[in-house]
Amino acid sequence: MNRRILEHPILGNLDDQYDVSFTFNNKVYEGCGNEPLAAALLANGVRTLRHHEESGSPRGIYCNIGHCYECRVTVNGQPAVRACLTPIEEGMVVESIGKLPTPVRDWRGEDE
C-alpha cells in the first residue's frame, strides 16, 4: 500500500522518487533521500518503531518534530536517535530498541 501523497489540490503533485535503500530490523526498505526515517518507515507501512524499555509495549511516532522522543531508534549502532529528525541515507542500518532485561521496578520498591 502506498501511503505517499503524490497528488494534492493545493500543494501540487510529487514524483514517486525512491532513491535510497536502508534497513530496519534487517529488512530492506526504500525511501526518498530528503525525508526522515519516521516518514520513510510510515510510507512503507511500518508503525512500530520500538518497544518500551520497561513494559515492552509497542511505540511509534507521537510528536513527529523531536519533542517527545517516542520514536527513538538505533541508527548505525548509535542508540536513541530520533527517527522523526534523522534524514535517511543510503545503506543506513536502523534497529528497534527493545525491552531491557533488567526490571526497573525492583529497586524502586526497595527504596520506598
Added chain:
Amino acid sequence: MSKVVIIGAGPAGLSAAITCAKKGLDVLVLDEFMKAGGRLLGQLYEEPDGSWWNGIHESTRLYNQAKDLGIQVKLNTPVNHIEKVDHEWVIYTEENTFYTNHLLLATGAAESPVPVPGWTLPGVMSVGAAQVMTNVHRVKPGERGVIIGVNVLSAAIAMELQLAGVEVACMTLPKMNKITSDATDPKKVLNSLLPVSHMAPSEFIKLGSKLMRNDFMKKLGVTFYPKKGVKMWNIPIQLRKAVIEIYGENQVEGVTIATITSDGEVIAGSEEKIPADFVCIAGGLYPLAELAGVAGCPFYLIEELGGYVPLHNERMETTLDGLYIAGNITGIEGAKVAATQGITAGLSIARNSGIIGLEKEIQESVRSIDHTRDRAHIQFHPNVKRGKRKVQEQWKAYYNG
C-alpha cells in the same frame, strides 16, 4: 563583533536573521529540524481574499532570502544547553559550541498532550505530527483517523487531512472534558466549545464560511445537523460523546466512544466503536521556553498566552543582557505575528550592537506587531491582547519594584 546567534529557523527566527543581516550583522541560525521554516512548514489555509496561505512557500521564501543575505543556517542541530559565561552567551550543540553577545530564542511552541487510555499505541500521534507527516513529508498518517480534541489547530488540520485525501471519521472530546451541550442549537454547541478551544465561536463560524468560498471546500460542504450534533467540512464533531479508550492489539484499530453525562460519567450501554488506523490528540499549544528557563529568565503564567512565558518587553528583550525572544515562545499566535516579532527582535539586536538611528524603526516595528495581531483571522487565544498587556505590566513591576 561576534556573530548574532538565533535558535529556531521558523518565521520569527528567520525574520530576525534577515533583519539583522540587512543591518550589516553576521548571523548564525540553528535549528534541530531538517528543513527551515519551523511549524510554518505544513500550514495551509485559505486567506479571506480567497488565496491560500502555503507555509512551505513562505518558509522557502524566507530561507532563500536568508541565504541570499549570507546568513549561515545550520539545520539538524539541536541546542541542548545555553549559559552566560563572563560576558558571552555560550550555546552548546552535540558537535559545536557557539559564542555570542546577542542570542535570540525563537524556539516556538510545543503541543500539550492529553493522555487517553491506549494513547501509547503506534498510530496515536499529536495533531501537529499528522500535519507535518501530511503536508511536509507528504506521507499519509493513515487512511482513516479520529481527532481527539476540538480546537482551532485541530479543526484546521482536520481540513488539511481531507485536502490530502485522508478520511477524518470524526472529531471528538477526550473523556476528561466535562462538556454539557445543547445539541439543538449549533450556535450553543459551538459556544460549548469555548472552554476547550479558547476561541470565539463567531470566529469558528466565520472560519467555516470563509472556507466555503473556495470551490473545493464547497464540495466538502459545511452543514449543521443540530439533532445529530454538528458537522464541519463534513466531519462529524461529537460533543456529547467522549473517547473512552483507543483500542488495538499492536497498533491503533479504533476508538471506543460513549455518551457522557454532564458530569462526564459514561452512560452504560452507549459505547460505540469507531474503526480507525490512526488517532490524533489535540491538547493545544504552549510556549517552548526551556532554554529561557535554563538561562535564568523570570517567568510568568499567562493563560491568555498559552502558559508560562519568559518576561520580556515590547522590543523582545528579556531581563538578561543580550538575550532576546520572539515568536511563540512569547505566547501562542500565528506565523505572521511571529514574523513581525522577529523583525522587532532583529532591530533591537542591531541597536544593542551599536548601530545608531534605529529608534524610529523599532517603534514602528513594535506597532506593526499590534497591527498584524489585529488583522489575524485565526486566533488561538481570544484574549491574547490582554495577555500581552499583563506581560508589559510585569515588566514595569520588575524594574520599578
